[in-house]
Amino acid sequence: SKELVPGDIILLEEGDVVPADAYLLEAMSLTVDESILTGESLPVRKKVCVLPKRTPIHERRNMVFMGTTITYGRGKAVVVSTGMETEFGKIAKLVQIEEGKTPLQEHLERLGRFLGLLVILICIFVFGLAVYEGGDLLESFELSVSLAVSAVPEGLPAVITLALTLGVQRMVRRNALMRRLSSVETLGVVDYICSDKTGTITKNEMTVRKILTFDQEFDVTGVGFSPKGEIIGKQGVVDVSSFPELEMLIRVARLCNNAHLIKHEGKWTVIGDPTEGALLVLAAKANLMEEDKKYVKVKEIFFDSTRKRMSTINSYLGKKYVMCKGAVESLLSVSKYVMVRGKVKKLDERMRKEILKQGERLAKKAYRVLGFAYKEYRGGEPEEDLIFLGMVGMIDPPRPEVKEALRLCKEAGIRVMMITGDHRDTAIAIAKEVGLYGKKGRVVMGEEVERMKEEELDKIVEDIIICARASPQSKVKLVESLKRKGHRVAVTGDGINDAPALKGADIGVAVGSGTDVTKQASDMVILDDNFATIVAAIEEGRSIFDNIKKFVRFLLSANFDEIALVVTAFLMRLPSPFTPLQILWINLLTDGLPALALSAEPKDPDVMKSKPRDPNESIIRHLLKYSIFAGLLAFIIEVFLFFDELAVSPQYARTLVFSTSVFFEIFLVFSVRTEKRFYEAPMNKYLVLAVLISSLFQFLAIYHPFFSSILDTVPLSSHDWLLVFSACSVGLLILEAFKHKLIK
Numbered sequence: 001s002k003e004l005v006p007g008d009i010i011l012l013e014e015g016d017v018v019p020a021d022a023y024l025l026e027a028m029s030l031t032v033d034e035s036i037l038t039g040e041s042l043p044v045r046k047k048v049c050v051l052p053k054r055t056p057i058h059e060r061r062n063m064v065f066m067g068t069t070i071t072y073g074r075g076k077a078v079v080v081s082t083g084m085e086t087e088f089g090k091i092a093k094l095v096q097i098e099e100g101k102t103p104l105q106e107h108l109e110r111l112g113r114f115l116g117l118l119v120i121l122i123c124i125f126v127f128g129l130a131v132y133e134g135g136d137l138l139e140s141f142e143l144s145v146s147l148a149v150s151a152v153p154e155g156l157p158a159v160i161t162l163a164l165t166l167g168v169q170r171m172v173r174r175n176a177l178m179r180r181l182s183s184v185e186t187l188g189v190v191d192y193i194c195s196d197k198t199g200t201i202t203k204n205e206m207t208v209r210k211i212l213t214f215d216q217e218f219d220v221t222g223v224g225f226s227p228k229g230e231i232i233g234k235q236g237v238v239d240v241s242s243f244p245e246l247e248m249l250i251r252v253a254r255l256c257n258n259a260h261l262i263k264h265e266g267k268w269t270v271i272g273d274p275t276e277g278a279l280l281v282l283a284a285k286a287n288l289m290e291e292d293k294k295y296v297k298v299k300e301i302f303f304d305s306t307r308k309r310m311s312t313i314n315s316y317l318g319k320k321y322v323m324c325k326g327a328v329e330s331l332l333s334v335s336k337y338v339m340v341r342g343k344v345k346k347l348d349e350r351m352r353k354e355i356l357k358q359g360e361r362l363a364k365k366a367y368r369v370l371g372f373a374y375k376e377y378r379g380g381e382p383e384e385d386l387i388f389l390g391m392v393g394m395i396d397p398p399r400p401e402v403k404e405a406l407r408l409c410k411e412a413g414i415r416v417m418m419i420t421g422d423h424r425d426t427a428i429a430i431a432k433e434v435g436l437y438g439k440k441g442r443v444v445m446g447e448e449v450e451r452m453k454e455e456e457l458d459k460i461v462e463d464i465i466i467c468a469r470a471s472p473q474s475k476v477k478l479v480e481s482l483k484r485k486g487h488r489v490a491v492t493g494d495g496i497n498d499a500p501a502l503k504g505a506d507i508g509v510a511v512g513s514g515t516d517v518t519k520q521a522s523d524m525v526i527l528d529d530n531f532a533t534i535v536a537a538i539e540e541g542r543s544i545f546d547n548i549k550k551f552v553r554f555l556l557s558a559n560f561d562e563i564a565l566v567v568t569a570f571l572m573r574l575p576s577p578f579t580p581l582q583i584l585w586i587n588l589l590t591d592g593l594p595a596l597a598l599s600a601e602p603k604d605p606d607v608m609k610s611k612p613r614d615p616n617e618s619i620i621r622h623l624l625k626y627s628i629f630a631g632l633l634a635f636i637i638e639v640f641l642f643f644d645e646l647a648v649s650p651q652y653a654r655t656l657v658f659s660t661s662v663f664f665e666i667f668l669v670f671s672v673r674t675e676k677r678f679y680e681a682p683m684n685k686y687l688v689l690a691v692l693i694s695s696l697f698q699f700l701a702i703y704h705p706f707f708s709s710i711l712d713t714v715p716l717s718s719h720d721w722l723l724v725f726s727a728c729s730v731g732l733l734i735l736e737a738f739k740h741k742l743i744k
Contacts, residue, residue, distance in 0.1 A: 004079050012075040014258075014272070018064045021086040022077035024048050029073035029302045029310075031273065034058070035198055036067055036495045036515055037087060038421040042206070042368060043071045043273055047305055056447065057087060058421055058469060067496060067515070071273045072258070073302070091472050091496050092517060105182060108160070111552070119148045122563060129570050142580045147563050149584060159551045163599035167544040175528040176537040177512075183523040185548065186507055187541025189488045191413060191612040193534060194479060194501065196493040197420035197427055199511055200531050201434060202396040204494075205270075206278040210367060210393035212358050213245045214340045214351065220285065223397050225261065225268040225277060227284030240286045244342035247286070249389040252372045254283035255295050256312045256323040275368065278394050279325075295321075301382060309334075311383055320377040328359040328371035328391055335373050335388040344387055359391055366429030367393030395429070402434045405532035413611030414538065417464055419475050421446075421497060424468040431466055441465030446474035457481045475501035488612070492526075492534060493518060509534055535608075543603035545613070549623065551598045554672045556627035558590055558665040561634035565657070568639065575650040577642050579712050582658050589697060590665040593690035600686045601673055629738050630671075634664050637727050655702065655713040660724050662698045666691050667732045677736060 004010070004020050012018065012030070024030070024046055031043040038058040049062045057065070064070075064077055066086040083089055123144045130140030164184045171178060178184050198204050205224035210217065211231065218238065222229020230237045231246075240247040259272030261280040270277025283289050295314040303310035309326025324331060332355060338347045345351075362369045373386035409416055416436060420427050424443060431437035442463040449457065450473055461481040467474065475491070479501050482489045491498070491505035494514030502508030503521040510522035511529040519525055526533040565577045578586075638657050645653040669691070674681035701707045702716055716724075 004082050006079050006082065008079045010077050010079060012064065012070050012077060014070055014072055014074070016070045018066055018068050018070070020066050020079045021081035021088075022064050022079045024062050024064065024075055024077045026076040027073070028075065029304055030070065030075040031072040032064055033069045033071050033274070034065065035204065035421075036069075037065055037497050038495070042275065045305055046075065056469070057471065088496055088517075091499055108156075115152065119152055123148045126563075126567065126570070129567070133570060133573065143566070143576065145580070147566060147583060149587060156551070156555065159595055159599045160548055162596060163544050163547045163551075166600055167540050171524075171537055171540050174536045174540070175512075175526060175530065175533045176540075177525045177527055178523065179519075179525065180523045183507060185541055185545050186488070186523075187490070187538045188543075188545040189612050189614075190490045190507055190538055190541070192415050192417065192482050192487045192489045193409065194417045194419050194475070194482070194489060194491045194505070195531060195534075196495070196498055197418050197422055197430060198396060199494040199513065199529055200492050201402050201418065201436075202398050202430060204396060204513075204529075206274045206368070206394050207397045208278050208282040208392045208394045209397065210362060211246065211249065211282075211390060212362070212393070213243070213249065213390035214338050214355065214388075216243070216246075218246065220282060222281070222285060223400060225270055225281055227261070227268065227281050229281075229285045231286060240288070245339040245389050247288070248339065248374060249372045249392075250283050250286045250288055251295075252323040252325060252374050252389065253279035253370075253392065254288055255297070255314050256310060256325045256372075258300075261289075275370070275394065279370075279392070282392070299382075307383075309383070313377055313382060322375050322377045322382045322386065324373045324383060324386055325370055328369060329356065331371040331373045331386065331388060332356070334383045334386055336385040337387040339387055339389055347388060355388065355391075362391070362393040364425070365393070366423070366426040367395050369393055395426070398430055398434045399530055399532070401530060401532035405535040406435055408535050408608055412535075412538070412608040414535075415462075417467065417478070419467045419470045419478060419491075419501070421470055421495075422468060424466075427466050427468045437465050443468065446470035449474040449477055452477075454481065454484070458484055461485060470497075472497045472500045476504050479504050490534065490538075492531070494529070509537075539603070539608050542607045542612075543601075546604060546607065547599050547601045550601060550672050551595055553623040553627055554595060554598065554669055556623060557630035557672060558634070558668055559587070560631045561638060561664075562586060562661060564631070564635045565638050565642070568635075569642075574643075574646065575654075577638070577654060577657050578661075579654070581711055582654070582713075585701060585711060586658070586661055586665070589662055589694045590669075593693055594666060594669045594687060597684060597687035597690040598669070598673060601684055602682045604674075625742060626672075626739060630668060630735055633731050633735060634661070634668075637664065637731055641723070641727065649714075651712060651714050655716060656720060656724065658711075658713065659698060659702065659716065659721075660727055662694070663724055664728045664731055666694060667728045668735070671732060671735050671739065675739070677740070678732070 010019065010022055027046045027048050030046040032046055033043050046064065047061050051060060051062055066088045084092065126147055127140050127144035130143060164181050167184045168178045195201055203224040207224060208220050211220060219232045220229060221232065231240060240250060257276045257279055259270050259276035259280055261270055261277060295316045297312050298315050298320065299313040301311040308330040309324055311322055311324040314321050314323055332352050335347055337344045338351055359369045369391055371391045372389045374389065375386050406416060418427060418431055418436060428437055428443060442460060443466045444464055446467060446469045449467060458481050461478065462485060467478060479489050479491055488506045490507040490509055491501045492509040493502055494511040496515050496517050499518045499521040502510060502518060507524060508522040510518040510525045512525055512527040513529050524537060562578055562583055569577050638660055641660055642653050642657045645656050670678045701711050702713050
């Protein structure tokens with residue numbers, strides 16, 4: 001394909017991947033799988049003809065496109081476009097969209113600027129105050145710097161990175177692979193999912209769901225190419241051998257067929273036309289696969305668009321049979337008889353009309369309808385005087401998990417729009433089946449969207465449930481309109497046609513079986529191609545942001561009481577309540593392991609029962625009241641203890657307040673981790689371990705000679721420890737009561 005140029009002639013046959021965009025010169029029963037480009041779930045029949053210049057891609061029956069696959073027949077074509085000038089290449093150009101910042105990155109930038117300014121002001125104020133009071137310049141500088149370090153959340157980058165990394169690991173276990181770490185949290189603000197139909201909401205595996213003989217109807221269970229399933233009649237599961245016309249219909253479907261059903265790496269797949277593959281799966285469900293191997297194919301009469309049917313002649317036990325499948329009206333035109341309850345009857349006009357009505361009824365429900373007929377062949381014209389057997393209705397079925405996933409989306413305040421390249425009726429039928437489409441909602445065509453001005457589209461975009469026959473341009477236009485309306489949008493897809501919309505979305509979601517172009521344009525890849533996995537990933541995204549918010553709340557609550565206490569002591573011309581090393585030690589112990597453990601918090605079981613948060617809302621907006629109260633409470637406790645014990649000795653008072661500050665923050669971490677009562681939160685073993693290690697180090701700071709000499713501490717008695725833990729416990733209970741009132 002690298003050497004092809006416009007004007008070259010290419011030969012195409014079953015199994016080939018088309019190397020360039022080309023006009024057809026010859027087409028012999030040529031069908032092409034264009035789902036990768038247009039989202040069309042069925043192979044497209046091609047023919048040599050002249051079409052208007054502006055014919056949409058999915059209606060250009062006289063062209064083949066780069067990247068699509070020949071599923072049946074042969075053809076010859078002249079190359080008209082290569083490389084970036086092909087439809088594939090044009091989509092690749094649309095993918096070149098500059099990536100914006102995630103909500104988390106924006107929040108952290110604002111938080112960083114706020115804390116940075118605060119730190120500078122603290123340094124200047126404390127240093128100036130200390131010098132004004134006649135303090136030593138070096139000591140004053142050390143103290144102001146240590147207080148500034150206390151205010152700086154040096155654990156924040158580590159906590160965020162760890163929270164995102166742990167979230168990514170949990171997502172992989174749920175079959176969601178993140179390509180951009182910073183996008184993990186963005187999932188939590190998604191309030192719109194624009195989902196492709198083929199391969200995401202559906203299996204992208206044609207499945208026979210209905211079988212109609214002249215006077216009986218059967219349902220077929222099972223989904224996709226897996227041969228697990230049953231044929232069910234009015235009386236329940238049926239044995240096909242008890243219904244001669246049903247058995248023969250399935251036999252014809254099995255023998256008038258060129259596809260192959262194979263199991264590869266534990267997954268059933270079809271080589272050849274997906275429609276014929278669906279018929280093989282039906283035969284496997286009826287247990288006719290092995291038996292029908294005894295029938296030897298003698299001749300094949302290929303499908304063509306004029307006859308609208310295909311036939312094979314098969315030999316069995318010395319007899320020959322014509323097996324024919326195709327459009328119902330085509331088969332009726334060459335059928336003279338019909339099989340009813342095992343008996344062959346002459347086909348009259350009333351019967352023909354009844355059969356056609358059956359076909360129309362299935363077609364209105366978006367089924368693809370195929371009829372079947374046969375006869376014993378004794379020579380002459382094969383396709384005449386056939387015995388009509390019945391028809392099947394097949395569809396690309398929805399995944400079983402999608403209905404529940406859509407219910408969760410509704411509960412979580414997330415709206416879903418189906419954007420597909422498939423037919424309008426097919427899209428509506430699938431949307432109804434999964435509960436996406438009801439009395440409310442608007443269905444639009446891709447061409448309508450492309451013709452609309454931005455203002456027109458913005459007025460109706462939130463009413464749209466389905467966009468059918470969507471082009472890459474219309475998908476991008478819909479996503480941009482939703483973003484203008486203030487929504488955070490996740491777009492899913494598997495084909496090349498989905499890549500531009502994925503790139504322009506806040507979160508682009510590619511399916512694992514999709515194209516490399518789509519994966520490169522995405523932020524996340526769902527490995528099991530399942531819509532439900534997207535909802536699970538959103539749940540993880542919300543949980544990750546909750547954990548980051550817990551740390552920020554802890555940071556704002558814990559890091560400013562020491563500053564307030566030091567400034568108060570300065571203003572009252574009392575000894576400093578902390579040494580610079582003690583301030584750094586508090587910061588290390590509390591912003592260290594316990595804070596990191598918050599990143600491993602288990603998710604709240606109710607996380608998907610609330611609406612998505614506003615991405616423009618400050619990360620600290622709802623945390624300030626709690627944080628200010630917690631900081632004030634810690635300050636009051638520490639001031640009381642310091643002033644009360646200062647008469648004993650400054651070193652003793654400093655040690656007591658030092659230990660109280662450390663353990664108050666250790667107690668505080670249990671309160672900030674949940675909006676419920678602290679004892680109702682699920683167990684976090686990492687937090688318990690972190691608290692034990694931090695407590696051990698604090699005891700070493702008091703009693704180990706090496707640490708106590710560096711930190712200038714003195715041993716505390718059991719009475720002192722009782723005072724420390726009593727003060728911290730009372731502080732925790734007061735804080736819990738305030739939190740409960742605040743939430744109410």
